[in-house]
Amino acid sequence: MESTLSEYLNSQDELVREAALALPHQFSQCSYALGPLRQAVYLCLTCPEARGLCAACSIACHTNHEQIELFPKRNFRCDCPTTSIAHNCTLHTKLEPENEGNQYGQNFKGLFCRCGRPYDAKTERETMIQCLACEDWFHESCCNLRERPTSREPSPAPPENLSSQNDPNHTETGDDAASEASSSGLPPPLISGDEYESFVCGSCVSRNTTLQRWAGTSGAMLVARDSPGSSWRRVSGPEAEEEVVQVDDNQASSSSGIKRPLSPSALDGPETKRAKGSSPIPHLAIPSCLAPPQHPLAATVMSNLNKSDPNSLGAGDIFLSLGFRDRWCHCHTCLPPLKAEPYLLDDEETYEPPDDPDSGLSLEELGMRALSRIPRDKALDGIHAFNAMRDDLVKFLRPFAQDGKVVNESDVHGFFASLKEAAAKKGRE
Numbered sequence: 001m002e003s004t005l006s007e008y009l010n011s012q013d014e015l016v017r018e019a020a021l022a023l024p025h026q027f028s029q030c031s032y033a034l035g036p037l038r039q040a041v042y043l044c045l046t047c048p049e050a051r052g053l054c055a056a057c058s059i060a061c062h063t064n065h066e067q068i069e070l071f072p073k074r075n076f077r078c079d080c081p082t083t084s085i086a087h088n089c090t091l092h093t094k095l096e097p098e099n100e101g102n103q104y105g106q107n108f109k110g111l112f113c114r115c116g117r118p119y120d121a122k123t124e125r126e127t128m129i130q131c132l133a134c135e136d137w138f139h140e141s142c143c144n145l146r147e148r149p150t151s152r153e154p155s156p157a158p159p160e161n162l163s164s165q166n167d168p169n170h171t172e173t174g175d176d177a178a179s180e181a182s183s184s185g186l187p188p189p190l191i192s193g194d195e196y197e198s199f200v201c202g203s204c205v206s207r208n209t210t211l212q213r214w215a216g217t218s219g220a221m222l223v224a225r226d227s228p229g230s231s232w233r234r235v236s237g238p239e240a241e242e243e244v245v246q247v248d249d250n251q252a253s254s255s256s257g258i259k260r261p262l263s264p265s266a267l268d269g270p271e272t273k274r275a276k277g278s279s280p281i282p283h284l285a286i287p288s289c290l291a292p293p294q295h296p297l298a299a300t301v302m303s304n305l306n307k308s309d310p311n312s313l314g315a316g317d318i319f320l321s322l323g324f325r326d327r328w329c330h331c332h333t334c335l336p337p338l339k340a341e342p343y344l345l346d347d348e349e350t351y352e353p354p355d356d357p358d359s360g361l362s363l364e365e366l367g368m369r370a371l372s373r374i375p376r377d378k379a380l381d382g383i384h385a386f387n388a389m390r391d392d393l394v395k396f397l398r399p400f401a402q403d404g405k406v407v408n409e410s411d412v413h414g415f416f417a418s419l420k421e422a423a424a425k426k427g428r429e
């Protein structure tokens with residue numbers, strides 16, 4: 001198959017023009033003007049000031065800079081156009097005063113979790129979980145969900161919460177625990193990612209009496225141990241219910257008096273019946289509160305949260321199961337602490353840069369979309385590689401065009417072979 005070079009170059013120009021259009025449409029606007037928002041925030045490691053950038057600025061203003069994506073942070077206003085960063089913003093060119101309202105926690109020093117370790121996408125083997133309240137990230141092992149991996153070698157699968165949504169290898173087998181274990185080479189966690197919708201870390205739980213009250217119930221699972229020497233287990237309701245988890249379904253439904261595990265609330269469970277009976281459950285002494293019974297171990301962990309060694313029986317993290325926002329009790333004790341943290345009651349909106357209004361679906365546009373779904377550092381590499389390749393190709397083809405020569409397949413093969421050679425040479429250096 002042959003085509004004249006001018007045809008080829010024209011089509012190349014067209015592609016390049018489309019690529020240039022695709023990029024600005026998605027990333028032409030800094031979110032600064034919109035004020036503080038919950039949005040994906042990027043930390044630039046190249047700029048000396050540890051400040052957060054919006055998605056558009058991370059691409060448009062700090063393209064060649066090393067960055068970490070910190071994922072959503074609420075009440076955040078882009079600092080790229082402000083005096084707090086010396087590097088000039090190319091999108092919002094008016095110099096703005098420093099954002100006083102931005103919270104600059106340890107993530108902006110590149111440190112994560114209660115262990116305060118740095119995050120390295122290349123070597124991190126563990127899944128990390130984001131706290132709904134403080135929005136810091138936690139290692140599964142630091143939540144006592146599983147052993148700490150012995151080595152932090154790169155894992156065959158990327159870390160879950162940073163990728164699972166878009167992982168093409170992620171199959172809905174219904175046996176997430178097993179697939180997670182095999183893909184990462186680690187044993188399955190005590191509570192697997194598909195069993196909870198949100199996570200709140202122990203230190204955030206310790207500031208909210210309602211979360212403490214619900215910790216260790218079916219909708220707010222807890223990881224704890226009976227003594228500092230015993231092994232970690234999940235606590236998700238009173239002892240009797242936990243035993244039922246071992247019983248198979250047939251037995252559970254045929255024998256009366258055995259409760260269904262994971263009953264979503266005391267309202268439809270046997271708890272209400274039992275309250276009318278002979279053995280009252282202490283918390284139901286206040287009949288207006290609908291919080292399900294709490295496991296005594298959960299109560300102990302909660303009462304130890306602010307003590308000197310709060311981690312001995314459990315870190316106090318809670319794993320909120322699907323639909324948790326609809327299940328809270330709205331009594332005068334439970335509701336006020338929830339209202340103080342509105343994201344516990346209502347799902348929050350997270351700002352995203354507007355979609356490309358011209359959905360021409362060019363190759364480059366599709367490419368850009370694919371790039372936006374892979375980790376930021378890799379995406380930036382991809383953009384650089386694409387630009388470098390395009391420039392080289394145009395340089396290579398220009399003499400053919402000037403001479404009106406026909407480009408044939410072997411010319412193109414030759415071009416890619418020379419690219420490969422150059423890359424290999426670079427690799428050897």
Ligand SMILES: [Zn+2]
Nearest residue numbers: 030054057078
């Ligand atoms: Zn910005």
Ligand SMILES: [Zn+2]
Nearest residue numbers: 044047062065
């Ligand atoms: Zn930068």
Ligand SMILES: [Zn+2]
Nearest residue numbers: 057061080089
């Ligand atoms: Zn900017």
Ligand SMILES: [Zn+2]
Nearest residue numbers: 113115139142
């Ligand atoms: Zn940690």
Ligand SMILES: [Zn+2]
Nearest residue numbers: 131134201204
């Ligand atoms: Zn937290």
Ligand SMILES: [Zn+2]
Nearest residue numbers: 289329331334
């Ligand atoms: Zn209540």
